[in-house]
Amino acid sequence: xxxxxxxxxxxxxxxxxxxxxxxxxxxxxxxxxxxxxxxxxxxxxxxxxxxxxxxxxxxxxxxxxxxxxxxxxxxxxxxxxxxxxxxxxxxxxxxxxxxxxxxxxxxxxxxxxxxxxxxxxxxxxxxxxxxxxxxxxxxxxxxxxxxxxxxxxxxxxxxxxxxxxxxxxxxxxxxxxxxxxxxxxxxxxxxxxxxxxxxxxxxxxxxxxxxxxxxxxxxxxxxxxxxxxxxxxxxxxxxxxxxxxxxxxxxxxxxxxxxxxxxxxxxxxxxxxxxxxxxxxxxxxxxxxxxxxxxxxxxxxxxxxxxxxxxxxxxxxxxxxxxxxxxxxxxxxxxxxxxxxxxxxxxxxxxxxxx
Amino acid sequence: xxxxxxxxxxxxxxxxxxxxxxxxxxxxxxxxxxxxxxxxxxxxxxxxxxxxxxxxxxxxxxxxxxxxxxxxxxxxxxxxxxxxxxxxxxxxxxxxxxxxxxxxxxxxxxxxxxxxxxxxxxxxxxxxxxxxxxxxxxxxxxxxxxxxxxxxxxxxxxxxxxxxxxxxxxxxxxxxxxxxxxxxxxxxxxxxxxxxxxxxxxxxxxxxxxxxxxxxxxxxxxxxxxxxxxxxxxxxxxxxxxxxxxxxxxxxxxxxxxxxxxxxxxxxxxxxxxxxxxxxxxxxxxxxxxxxxxxxxxxxxxxxxxxxxxxxxxxxxxxxxxxxxxxxxxxxxxxxxxxxxxxxxxxxxxxxxxx
Numbered sequence: 260x261x262x263x264x265x266x267x268x269x270x271x272x273x274x275x276x277x278x279x280x281x282x283x284x285x286x287x288x289x290x291x292x293x294x295x296x297x298x299x300x301x302x303x304x305x306x307x308x309x310x311x312x313x314x315x316x317x318x319x320x321x322x323x324x325x326x327x328x329x330x331x332x333x334x335x336x337x338x339x340x341x342x343x344x345x346x347x348x349x350x351x352x353x354x355x356x357x358x359x360x361x362x363x364x365x366x367x368x369x370x371x372x373x374x375x376x377x378x379x380x381x382x383x384x385x386x387x388x389x390x391x392x393x394x395x396x397x398x399x400x401x402x403x404x405x406x407x408x409x410x411x412x413x414x415x416x417x418x419x420x421x422x423x424x425x426x427x428x429x430x431x432x433x434x435x436x437x438x439x440x441x442x443x444x445x446x447x448x449x450x451x452x453x454x455x456x457x458x459x460x461x462x463x464x465x466x467x468x469x470x471x472x473x474x475x476x477x478x479x480x481x482x483x484x485x486x487x488x489x490x491x492x493x494x495x496x497x498x499x500x501x502x503x504x505x506x507x508x509x510x511x512x513x514x515x516x517x518x519x520x521x522x523x524x525x526x527x528x529x530x531x532x533x534x535x536x537x538x539x540x541x542x543x544x545x546x547x548x549x550x551x552x553x554x555x556x557x558x559x560x561x562x563x564x565x566x567x568x569x570x571x572x573x574x575x576x577x578x579x580x581x582x583x584x585x586x587x588x589x590x591x592x593x594x595x596x597x598x599x600x601x602x603x604x605x606x607x608x609x610x611x612x613x614x
Numbered sequence: 615x616x617x618x619x620x621x622x623x624x625x626x627x628x629x630x631x632x633x634x635x636x637x638x639x640x641x642x643x644x645x646x647x648x649x650x651x652x653x654x655x656x657x658x659x660x661x662x663x664x665x666x667x668x669x670x671x672x673x674x675x676x677x678x679x680x681x682x683x684x685x686x687x688x689x690x691x692x693x694x695x696x697x698x699x700x701x702x703x704x705x706x707x708x709x710x711x712x713x714x715x716x717x718x719x720x721x722x723x724x725x726x727x728x729x730x731x732x733x734x735x736x737x738x739x740x741x742x743x744x745x746x747x748x749x750x751x752x753x754x755x756x757x758x759x760x761x762x763x764x765x766x767x768x769x770x771x772x773x774x775x776x777x778x779x780x781x782x783x784x785x786x787x788x789x790x791x792x793x794x795x796x797x798x799x800x801x802x803x804x805x806x807x808x809x810x811x812x813x814x815x816x817x818x819x820x821x822x823x824x825x826x827x828x829x830x831x832x833x834x835x836x837x838x839x840x841x842x843x844x845x846x847x848x849x850x851x852x853x854x855x856x857x858x859x860x861x862x863x864x865x866x867x868x869x870x871x872x873x874x875x876x877x878x879x880x881x882x883x884x885x886x887x888x889x890x891x892x893x894x895x896x897x898x899x900x901x902x903x904x905x906x907x908x909x910x911x912x913x914x915x916x917x918x919x920x921x922x923x924x925x926x927x928x929x930x931x932x933x934x935x936x937x938x939x940x941x942x943x944x945x946x947x948x949x950x951x952x953x954x955x956x957x958x959x960x961x962x963x964x965x966x967x968x969x
Contacts, residue, residue, distance in 0.1 A: 294809070312897055313809055352713035357705075357729050360712050374712050424786035431779035434814065441792065454649070454668055459789065542667050562687075582671075 262289050262382060263306055263324050269378045270303065275349035277302045277341075277370065278378065279363070282354040284551045285379040290322045293478060298334065299325060300341060309337045335366040342369075349375040384548060384556050385570040390479065391594050394549065394572055395603050397435065397476035398592050401483050402605045404429040405470070412613055414464035414489050419444040419457035426472050435474035439482065439553040443471035450486065451586035453543055453578065465490035467497060467585045468613075473553055480553040482574055483604050484590035487611040500537070500579050500587050501610050507531035507577040508589045508608070511545060515575075515593075515600050521563020528577040537579045546574035549592055571595045572603070617644050617737060618661055618679050624733045625658065630704035632657045632696075632725065633733065634718070637709040639906045640734040645677045648833060653689065654680060655696060664692045690721040697724075704730040739903060739911050740925040745834065746949050749904065749927055750958050752790065752831035753947055756838050757960045759784045760825070767968055769819035769844050774799040774812035781827050790829035794837065794908040798826035805841065806941035808898055808933065820845035822852060822940045823968075828908055835908040837929055838959050839945035842966040855892070855934050855942050856965050862886035862932040863944045863963070866900060870930075870948075870955050876918020883932040892934045901929035904947055926950045927958070 260268075266278055266289070280286050280299040286308075287293055289301075294314040300307040306325040310318050315329045330336040348367065350360065352374035364372045386394070404426055412422060423442045430438060445455035446462050450469040462468060466489050473482035486504075488497065507528035515524045525545040532541045544560030549572050557565055559573050567573070576590030591604035615623075621633060621644070635641055635654040641663075642648055644656075649669040655662040663680040665673050670684045685691040703722065705715065707729035719727045741749070759781055767777060778797045785793060800810035801817050805824040817823060821844050828837035841859075843852065862883035870879045880900040887896045899915030904927050912920055914928050922928070931945030946959035 316807060317809070350712075352716065353711060355712050356708060357710050357712055357715050358707035361707065361729075374716075420786050420789070424783050427786065428779050428783035431775050431782065431812075434775070437796065438792075452671060454672070456791075457786075 261324055263301055265382055266301055266378055267303060273349055273375050273378060274347065275373065275375065276346040277348045278375075279348055279350045280379070281359070282351060282377070282379075284555075285354075285377070285383070287478060287551055288379060288383055290325050292318060292321045294318070294321075298337075300337075302342065302346070305342075307337065307340055309334060335362075338367065341367070345369060345371065347371045347373060349373055349378075351375060351377045353377050380556050383550060385568055386550060386572050386594070387570070390550065391570070391572065391603075393477045393479040394481065394592065394594075397474060397479050397481040398483065398603045399605065400430065400433045400435045400476055401473055401481040403433055404472070405483065405485060405606045408470070409487070409611065409613065412462060412468065412489065414614065415461055418459045418461050419446060419449075420459050422462060422468075422470070423457040426470070430474040435476045436478075437475055439473040439475045439480035443469065443484075445469045445586075446489070448583050448585060451580040451582050451584060453580060453586070453588070462489055464614075465492060467493075467587065469586060469588060471588065471590065478551055480549050480551070482549055482553055482590065482592055483606060484576055484588045485606060485608070485611075486587045486589065487613060489613050491612060491614045493610065493612065497585060497587070498610065500581070500585075503532060503535045503537060504577055504579055504587045504589050505608055508575055508591070511575045511577070512591065512593060512600055512602065515567070515595070517569050517595050517597060517599075518566050520566055521557050521559040522561055524567060524575075525560050525563065528575065532577060532579060540579045540581060541577060542580065543578065546576050546590075548573045567595050569595050569597050575600075616679055618656055620737055621656055621733055622658060628704055628730050628733060629702065630728065630730065631701040632703045634703055634705045635734070636714070637706060637732070637734075639910075640709075640732070640738070642833060642906055643734060643738055645680050647673060647676045649673070649676075653692075655692075657697065657701075660697075662692065662695055664689060690717075693722065696722070700724060700726065702726045702728060704728055704733075706730060706732045708732050735911050738905060740923055741905060741927050741949070742925070745905065746925070746927065746958075748832045748834040749836065749947065749949075752829060752834050752836040753838065753958045754960065755785065755788045755790045755831055756828055756836040758788055759827070760838065760840060760961045763825065764842070764966065764968065767817060767823065767844065769969065770816055773814045773816050774801060774804075775814050777817060777823075777825070778812040781825065785829040790831045791833075792830055794828040794830050794835040798824065798839075800824045800941075801844070803938050803940060806935040806937050806939060808935060808941070808943070817844060819969075820847060822942065824941060824943060826943065826945065833906055835904050835906070837904055837908055837945065837947055838961060839931055839943045840961060840963070840966075841942045841944065842968060844968050846967060846969045848965065848967065852940060852942070853965065855936070855940075858887060858890045858892060859932055859934055859942045859944050860963055863930055863946070866930045866932070867946065867948060867955055867957065870922070870950070872924050872950050872952060872954075873921050875921055876912050876914040877916055879922060879930075880915050880918065883930065887932060887934060895934045895936060896932060897935065898933065901931050901945075903928045922950050924950050924952050930955075
């Protein structure tokens with residue numbers, strides 16, 4: 260059954276006759292279209308993809324399972340291709356802007372327009388083997404970049420920005436499309452900021468180097484974090500923290516099982532860090548879903564109440580951040596299988612020293 | 615007068631007592647905050663910036679002219695720091711999602727919540743000299759990259775993706791933050807697609823090479839396009855089209871004056887292309903505003919009815935696209951001054967041949 264048909268299956272439960280998709284990652288999921296301006300009407304017996312003249316050729320190349328309508332000046336020119344009868348049109352409350360919602364009600368006056376929950380989220384959470392393959396390939400590029408970077412970073416030679424430039428340069432060179440988020444490269448006390456921006460500050464000697472990066476490949480994201488030590492002599496405190504984070508990360512990977520909630524998987528790692536006395540220094544979620552977006556459902560956090568099913572892909576990335584000193588984070592991407600998680604990240608997790 | 619005060623000045627006309635800003639580029643404009651999660655309440659005698667724990671430290675470093683509230687689990691914890699009296703709260707209809715709007719009405723039940731037009735757009739359109747300076751610096755990086763690329767591109771050596779990787783690599787190396795849009799590198803007939811994606815196809819010999827790229831620097835975007843010829847012998851047709859596009863581009867640059875509308879400036883270039891008989895092959899707007907976003911107001915197109923004032927920064931980028939053959943686009947960034955436009959782009963526009 261096609262993805263669009265699977266949305267149609269939900270119409271009765273949602274109480275709608277037509278669904279209007281406005282969220283681009285969902286449109287890509289449903290039709291294959293990768294451009295930046297589109298709408299998708301799904302009716303019981305029609306589907307109409309709508310875009311503007313910039314995407315005329317690309318729509319015809321990419322869009323599957325929908326008729327294509329290219330408007331010239333105004334989206335609502337497509338009205339001529341929609342049924343002119345009283346139907347209930349559902350739009351996703353989480354994605355549609357108030358101004359467009361108002362305009363929809365005015366322009367599509369034949370429809371009864373209602374706000375509904377995103378019906379695509381549930382589908383997107385469970386990946387097909389094809390999608391898992393794309394994420395695996397995407398992560399393989401990221402792993403290869405990490406291996407390369409370990410060879411070129413030396414104490415005192417490059418700035419954090421240089422390292423980020425070398426990472427992102429290799430994404431396109433190795434066939435990926437682009438970074439899936441702002442690359443994080445942080446040394447010294449800056450590594451204690453979970454969202455550190457790379458600075459024009461030299462990577463020194465005897466300092467942690469935290470790198471968090473990912474790329475899109477065939478539309479699918481990768482995401483990994485490694486913290487390495489630049490120098491020969493990591494302090495005892497750093498080695499201690501590194502071990503705790505690694506133990507937490509591996510416990511979650513080893514003990515997560517299908518049917519556990521995101522909250523339960525989060526707790527597997529969080530308990531290790533709490534028992535070691537660093538609970539308050541792990542201030543973020545254990546992970547997040549990954550797919551056509553680098554952050555998507557399911558939730559892998561204290562708010563994650565849905566059971567994690569086979570086929571769901573997510574990150575496991577505990578961290579401990581000691582403000583003013585250093586931070587350590589270790590992150591893999593995994594896919595839930597029938598018997599536990601399979602890692603999609605290949606890079607080593609032992610403490611690497613570069614000197 | 616601060617930017618936040620200038621928003622307060624509009625309250626009477628808008629009929630509101632409090633404004634809630636939800637659009638991140640506007641929040642950056644009003645407070646300096648550059649992170650990815652924030653809300654800003656502006657009252658007549660208070661301003662409250664709200665973010666989550668990931669941005670606690672960054673908020674304290676960056677946010678000017680507002681109190682800071684970091685919520686732990688839920689945005690609406692900030693209610694304790696808002697006045698608990700009947701006030702009219704305006705939210706921007708173009709940016710707020712329906713689900714958040716609904717939640718606002720429920721959670722801030724002491725307020726009367728109404729949808730309004732974005733009051734920041736008008737401010738952001740006219741740049742200060744400081745902002746123009748940032749855009750100039752941002753574009754100087756882009757110009758420097760173009761100069762570099764001309765030296766390394768050779769017929770038959772690199773793919774389109776390689777060229778894009780070399781362009782983006784230099785952004786970070788030269789101090790910029792990141793690309794402000796997906797870099798376009800297109801050769802052969804692909805140059806006739808206005809939004810071409812770089813392919814793993816070698817840059818050949820005797821072919822056009824169209825490059826359209828820009829970067830963020832200090833938050834401000836650059837944007838330029840040049841079309842060069844790879845080889846010694848550009849065909850007559852290509853030289854003819856190049857001349858027409860350049861004439862159109864330069865006419866708009868030379869004849870645009872403050873007080874003209876975006877539509878009138880668009881027409882300056884469009885007339886040249888129409889008179890030459892290629893009007894139907896120039897299917898997009900002449901340009902767009904540039905600032906904290908790479909595409910922002912004012913409109914420089916047939917829909918641009920507002921007068922262009924001194925201090926407005928925008929692109930001038932006519933193109934002719936002959937499907938199956940080639941496309942030519944030439945783009946500068948300019949700032950409107952009292953006596954006409956000043957160019958912020960320094961790269962040459964004569965037809966460059968590389969062999």
